[in-house]
Amino acid sequence: MSTTSYLLSGFGGQGILFAGKFLAYKGLVEDKQLSWLPSYGPEMRGGTASCSVIVGDEPVGSPIVSAPDVLVAMNLPSLDRYEAAVVPGGMIVADATLIERKVTRTDVRAFYLPATRLAGEKGLDGLANMILIGKVLKECGGFCRETAEAALHKVISARHADKLQANFEALRLGASL
């Protein structure tokens, strides 16, 4: 019996909502209770984007994540804004290519991945988000190839099926770090 709340935040265009959808579909594949709530409105059009995801065994109450178990921060404003909100004992995964500072809190687990740089180097352009999610999966119970693939098949439409492999590689790269 456990529920995990995720808050994903970054610039519009970094794939925040997509990464959240992946987590939601992974929950669906695992027959969990879940909710996915995006930020919407003007900030989606080129400002900050954020996304609340809750996955667990019990029906989800409020879909709004104000105290996340897991924070994925893809830019500095996101870390500045949400670092304090993470529950004690929670986890912060930050894109170290774009965030120079460290997490100041000592009561959370912090991981720094140069995800944007790695994505560029490994031919996984635009997939820094999935590298970070790979790390999240690894630290939250382990990376499972089957559920990851099943969720990717659901979240990536048939029209974009050529993107499946790269997304999977990005997840696996993140999970190996």
Place this chain on the structure above:
Amino acid sequence: MAEKVLMKGNEAIAEAAILAGCRHYFGYPITPQTEIAAYMAKKMPLVGGVFLQAESEIAAINMVYGVSATGKRVMTSSSSPGISLKSEGLSYLAGADLPAFVVNVQRGGPGLGGVQPSQADYFQATRGSGHGDYHMIVLAPASVQEMASLTLRGFDLADRYRMTSMILADGTMGQMMEPVTFETGDIQPPPEKPWATVGTDLRRKHNVVNSLSLVPEELERQNFARYERYAQIEEKEPLWESYMMEDADICIAAFGIAARVSKNAITEARRRGIRVGMIRPITLWPFPRAAFRAAAEQVHSIISVELSMGQMIEDVRLAVECRVPVTLCNRAGGMIPSPEQVLCEIEKAAEKENCR
């Protein structure tokens, strides 16, 4: 059982409407409900239906009037400012006794307001919204699954009672994704509509669909007849969820997203030894008065949790007839009460009524 899919609340409404046999959608885009129109634009052509982006909200609601007069299932959707524009048409639909299905995914107001979630159109929806004596059936989903199931129900109720049924959701319900299944087994075909204006084939008198009635005696008769129908609806159709009310000393009244937030607060309050439950109206009109009246015999106080300056609280107070105090816990303008804020109100009430 049907397959579980992940969908936004807005998309679930659109899919359910198509399953209900709706083949005509008229609308004008506005955040946070535009996914309904987008879904209809994609899907309606595939099922032989009509998607039309009207030149304005006013045009869209009048297109609804026209199609409904022919007996077809038809809908429109918008968000708060757009519903204000549609209100003239909603009054005409009521005056002509036409069924229609309308969705309001509310945003903060008044005026153009903002785009974040709100419940401040409660008065507008439950009091009819346009001019004249009339009601709409108002359905308040609190999950993506209910966005779908109440859409199916909304079309049925609209046809059965020849009136508008409205989904009163908010930006959160529209934008969030949750697993949803579409149980197609219970879908009823629309009833016969002998009043529809579909041509006489020279075999009967003309049907006339109109809201103009210049003889006051006749117009009064129509109003009384309509209110007899409303009385039946108030008796038969109220829907609500009772949550942890069996032993409750304090009762939360909340619908939609406010009810979801309140569930978190109730869980925490119970952990702290406060017996609190919730009545969640699913129909806002007809309001589940009997549920609240019964609760008033049991609880010490009621807290109305709303994303408005306090609108449903008036119906709660009317229902309990001053038997217990009713207080407000609210945010407005696009803000949502936090579970902590609701918990704080519960603790205050427990302290005051000495029921911990």
